Amino acid sequence: MVIVGGEVVFNTAHLPESWKLDTYVMHGGYTALRKVLTEPMSAEAIIAEVKKSALRGRGGAGFPTGLKWSFMPRHYQGEKYLVCNSDEGEPGTFKDRDILMLNPHALIEGMAIAAYAMGVKRGYNYIHGEIWHAYERMEAALEEARAAGFLGSNILGTDFCFDLFNHHGYGAYICGEETALLESIEGKKGQPRFKPPFPASFGLYGKPTTINNTETFASIPYIIREGGQKFLELGKPNNGGTKIFSVSGHVNKPGNYEIHMGTPFAELLEMAGGIRGGRTFKACIPGGSSTPVLPADIMMQCTMDYDSIAKAGSALGAGSVIIMDDTVCMVKALERLSYFYFEESCGQCTPCREGTGWLYRVVHRIEHGQGREEDLALLDDVAHNIGGRTICALGDAAAAPVQAMLKHYRHEFEYHIEHGNCMV
Amino acid sequence: MLEIEIDGKKINTPAGGTIMDAANQVGIYIPHFCYHKKLSIAANCRMCLVQVEKAAKPLPACATPVTDGMKVMTRSEYAIKAQKGVMEFLLINHPLDCPICDQGGECSLQDLAVGYGGSQARYQEVKRVVTEKDLGPLVATDMTRCIYCTRCVRFGQEIAGIMEMGQIGRGEHSEIMPFISRTIDSELSGNIIDLCPVGALTSKPFRYTARSWELSRRRSVSPHDGLGSNLVVQVKNGRVMRVLPLENEAINECWLPDRDRFSYEGLNSPERLTRPMIKQEGVWREVDWQVALEAAANGIRDIRQHGENPLGGLASPHQTLEELYLFQKLLRGLGSRAVDARPRQTDFSRDGAQCGALWLGMPIADLNHLDRVLLIGSRLRQEQPLIAHRLRVAVRHGARFMLINPIDDELLMPVTHKAIVPPQAMVQHLAGVLVALAAKSGKAVPEGLVAGLSGIEPDSVAQAMAEELMSGERKAVLLGNLALHHSAWGDVHTLALAIAQMSGATLGILSEAANSVGAWVAGAVPSGQGDMSFADMVDSPRKAYLVLGLEPELDSHDPAKTLAALKKAGLVIGLAAWKPAQADWADILLPIAPFSETAGAFVNMEGRVQSFHGAAMPLQEARPAWKVLRVLGTMLGLSGFDYDDVDSVRRALLPTGDLPDGALSNGLSSLRFDGVVMTEGLTRVGDVPPYRTDALVRRAEVLQRTDGVFASAHPDVLAGIGIVSGAHVRVRQNDAVCDVVLTADTQLAPHCVRVAAGVAEYAGLGAMMGAISVERVS
Amino acid sequence: MLTPASLVQIDREIAKYPHDQRQSAVMSALRVAQVEKGWLSPELIEFVAQYLGMPAIAVYEVATFYNMYDTQPVGKYKITLCTNISCMLMGAPEIATYLKQRLECEFGETTGDGAFTLKEGECMGACCDAPLCTVNNHRMETGLTREKVDQLIDALKLEKN
Ligand SMILES: Cc1cc2nc3c(=O)[nH]c(=O)nc-3n(C[C@H](O)[C@H](O)[C@H](O)COP(=O)(O)O)c2cc1C
Ligand code: SF4
C-alpha cells in the first residue's frame, strides 16, 4: 500500500505512529481548534473561511462545504447533530479508511471545529462495516482526544462542549447515502429518505444535522490554521485544496495519493507507477464505480479536478481512480458493476429494485453468450427509466455505468452478442 | 395560500401540502400505489411521477411540497413516459394471474396497467417468486404479487400501533413479512387487506368465494361496539360474502376492526334459527309462524293478569332502535314495567339519578385532540379498537394517558400513570384522585361525597393523576366496560363525574354495544320509580319473559342467576337469530333477522342515529324483529302497532330523525358516595373477549380461531393454592362451579382471577365481577 | 441469553446515543450477539429486540439488511471474498476458484465439517490491497495469492483443532 501525503490530510502520514495524539499535536495538531476557541473566531468567520477555501465535499457530490454549513439553522432551540460519513463503500474508494488509520485526529479536530461553527454538541462518525481495524483505531483516538480535553465538556477550558461517537456499519453500501446513514444510526435498515426535507432541517432523530465526508472534515484544520486562501491556492478556483485519489486496478503502485487539485491525470498515473506489466492503458473510471467510464485517450487529457472531469463526461466523485488495461473485457466489467448495484439496492423504490436486476440479468446474458440484438437498446432504455426517478442517487449510479459503457465500448457488446464470446 | 397550476388549472392550495394534496383538492387523479392519505409518505412506488416546470427530473407528486407559482403537468408526454416506465418495472416481476387473483376487478395495479402498461413484455428474464407467509386465519398471502409499497408495514407502525409486518432483506431479495413464523394478531389486522393495492394480501375467509363484480353492495352499520363503524355489506345470491369499511371520517375513518369485518361469517352460520320452534314436554318442534305466534300471544294473555309486572323483558343492546322501541312498547302496553337492555350491568343504584342516555360526552373525532385522558375500567383494545387508535393518535401528539384498571393491558402507547388494582380498589383509587384534586385545587368536593371520602388517603399515583388532570386544555375521563360492569358502577360513575367536574374534564362513557345509547332513547330501560331493572327481574323472577336477541347464558352479568330465573318462569319467549347455545331456557323461539337482513338504526356513543337497510333477504323463515313485535302487539290487541314500515316506527320515536335535546347526559341529579366497601378474598374479573361480545360474533368461527387465553390469575393466587401456571382448577361462585385451566398472568391485579364472560365453556358461572374461589383438582 | 461481558459491551454502545434512542444500538447489539453466538438465531433476535425495546420484526429487518449479519448458521470461519471491480481486476476470480477448490464448497455454502463458510462480498473499502477477504467480519486478509490462501486456510484449520 502506497500513501503519498500532501500538505493537508496526509501531511503526517509518513511518521511512525502517525495516528497517535502526541504525533499529531507535535505537528501542529489541535492548534486550529485552539485558535477557534481561544481567539475566539466567530461562527460566521469560520464558515466564511471555509467558503473562501472552495472546499467541496469529498464524499462524491462535491457540494461546497461552507455553503452546506450555512444551511444549519442558527437559532434552533434543541439538539443539533454533526455526522461524519466514513462509510466509503463505493468500489474503488479507500481513502477514508486511511484517514481513520493514519490521521484520525485531523478528523476529530475538523469535526470539533465544525460543531463549534454550527452550534452542535453531539456528533457521530459512521464507519464502513468491513474495516473493523479502522473502527478500533478510531475508538482509541476518541479516547485519547477525550482524555486530553479535546472532546467532552468545556473543551480547552471554554464553555464549548462537543462529544463524538463512532457508529459501526455492518455491510450496506447504501448507508453511504447520507439519509440512509441517518436511518442506520437510528437503528433502522438503511433506506434513504425522500428529500426535502433535507438533513439541515430534518436529520438525525428528526433534528437539524450536517453530514460531511471524512476527508472533508479532515481538511478543516488546515483551512483554519493556514487560511482559506492558502487552501484554495493549493488547487484551482472552484476546486480548492489537495485531494486524495485512491488509485486501484492495473497500476504498479496502487494507493492513496494526496495531490493538488488540477494535477494532470498523466502525472497521477505516473506517480502510481504506470500501467502494470507495461501493458496498454485502456480505460479509467475516474471517481468510483458510479461515475461514467472514460477511455484512456480522453482520460489522459484531463486534469484531476471537478471541472475537468465533468467536462470530459464523467465526474470526480470521491476521487476513486480505477485503472483498466487492455486485458479487460468491458462486458465483464459492466456485469460486475451491475451486479453490485443489484445487490446493494435498498429495495424501496420500484425503478431501482426492479431495474437493477433487469440490467444485471441482461448484461449477464450478454457476457454468457446469450445476448440478443435488441438488448443494447433495451439496456439503454431501462437505464434511462431508472435514472432520475428514484429516491436516492443509487438509481443514477446504477444507470451511469451502463450508459457510459455502451457509449464508449458499444462495439465490445455488439461483438459479444454476435459471437457469443469476448473480443479481448 | 399558494397559487399553483396543475394541468393548466389554477389552484389555491395551503402551504405545506404536496402536489398530490393539491391535485386531490380539485379532483385530478394522479396514479399511485404507496401513497395513502392516512399513512406517512413513503414515496417508494414512484408511480405518481409528474412533470414540474423547471425541475430537472420527474418528481413524485405524493412527496413533493407545493411552492408558489409551481406549474405541474400530470399528463404531459414527459410525465406519462415516466409513469409508464415505473409501470413496466412494477409488472416485470408481477405474476400474470389476474384471472385467479382475488383482487381482480378491484386491483389498482390491474386498473393502472390497462392505462399505462406496454403492450408487449420486454422483460424476458426469470421472474421472482416469493414464498407465502402464514399470517393467521384472517389474511391470505400471495407475496409474489407484492409491489413493496409498504402500506401494510406503515399501517402497523402508525395505525395499529404495533409493527407486525416489515420489509426484510434488501433490493430485489426483500420480502414483506412478519417476524419469522409469527402471525398478524392486531385487532385491526384486516385493514391491511384493504390497504394492499394488489392481490398480495387478501381476505382468507372471502378467498375464492366470489368475484368482486358479482357482488351487490349495501351500506350498513356495525352491530357490535358502540362506535358504529360504517360498513359496506357485499352480497351474492342473498348471502353476505364480505364486509368492508365505508369511509366515515367522523367515526371509523377508513378502518374496520376485525370484529366488524369478519363477524359476517356468523350470518351464514348453520346455527341460524330459521323456523319458529316450540318446546313441548321438553322436546323442540319446528312449527309455522302462525302456530308459534298464537302460542306466544296466548301464553302472554294467560299470565298478564298475574300480579304486578308478570312479564319481564330482557333485551340485547345490539338490537335496532326500532326493535327496542317496539319491545318496550309491547311490554308497557301489556302493563309490565319490567324491561331492560343492559344485561351485563349489575349495579343499578343510580338509575333514578341518571339524567339521560350515557354517552361519550363529545364527538368521537374529538378524542384525537385530547391532551389528558383518564381511562377507567376498560380493556380498550378489545372493547373499542378504533377508540384505542384515536387515543394513540392523541398520545402521539403529546397527550398524557392514565389508566385505572384491574388489567395492565398492552395498549401500544405510553401510559403516564397507572393504577392496576382489583375492582374494589379501583373505587378507592378514584376516591383518592378526587381527594387529591380537591386538596390541590382548593375546591370543595360535592356535599354527598364528603362522608364517603373521609379517611381516604390518596397514594402517590392518585396524587400524580390529580396533578396531570389539573393541567392541560382538552381533558376527558372515560369509562369502559369493566367500569360499566363493575359491582359498584354507581360509585365509579359518581366519582368519575366528580373528578371530571372538578378538573374541567369531559366525562365520557364508551358505550359497550352498537345500540346502548339507542336502548335508553327507545325506552328499553327502567324509566322511573317502580320499574324493574335487569337485576330486579333476575333477583325476583317473573312469571314469564320475553327475550330479545339476548343469549342470557352468555350475555348477562350473572348467567347462573339469570338462567335460574328463566327456568322458574312459566313461559319464556325468545326472539333470536341463532339457536341458543343452551336452548333449555326458552319455551318458544321466534326466528328474527340479524342486522344484515333488516332495516333499522343504531345510535352510537356520540349520539349519532345511523340508519341502514337490509343488505339481504331474511334467511328462510326468519323475520325482522320489528315485524314480529308488530304482529304480536296487534294480536294482543294493543293499539299503536299498525306501522307501515320501519321508518314510521323510527319516526314515532324520533320525529326529527335525530335525538331530542337533552337525550344524552352523563350527569347525575344527585351525587352520593357512601365509602368503599373492601371485601376479602378473590375477585373475578369477567371481561368479555373481543369475539364473544354478542351472538353474531360468537358464530364467526374464523374469529374464534384468533382468540387467546380466557382464564388466568395473578401469580400470587396460583402460588397461594400451590399450583403452577396451566394447571386445572375448579372455580366456584356460590353454587356455580366450573373447571378451568388457569395460567399465570402478571398483568392482572393481585387477588384477581380472570374468567372471561361470554364464553360457552364458563357459561354456568356467576357474576362477572364478583367473589370467586379457586380450588385445586386432583 | 448473552454473557455479562457481551451485555456490558451492548450497554456501552447504548450509552453512545440519547437516552430515548436505545434502538440506535441495535447494529452493535446484533454484532456483539453474533460474535458471541456465531449467528443470529430467531431467539437471539428476539432477545435483542426485548433488550432494546424494539419490535422483533424491526430487529429482523436490520439483521437481514446488512450483509455482515448471519441469520443462518455459518461455519466457525466465515471467509468473505471481495469480488468487486478493483479486486476483480486484480485476480479475485482466480482466488475465488481456488478458495472453492480448497474448501470444496461454493459461495454461500458451508464446508461439511462446519469449519468454513464461503461468501462473496462487495467492496470493502481497501481496493489498493486487492484481492482481499475478511475472516469472521473483523479480520482482513489482503493481497491474496494462492500461497496466501493456503497459509490462511491451514492456519485456521490448525486453530480450529
Ligand atoms: C449511493 C450513494 C453512496 C454514497 N456513499 C458515500 C460514501 O461512502 N461516503 C461519502 O462520504 N459519501 C457518500 N455518498 C454521498 C453522501 O450522500 C453525501 O453527499 C456526502 O456524505 C456528503 O458529504 P460531503 O459534502 O462532505 O461530500 C453517497 C451517495 C450515494 C447516493
Ligand atoms: S434508488 Fe435504490 S437504493 Fe436509493 S432509495 Fe431507491 S431503491 Fe433504495
Ligand code: FES
Ligand atoms: S404514490 Fe408517490 S411514490 Fe408512490
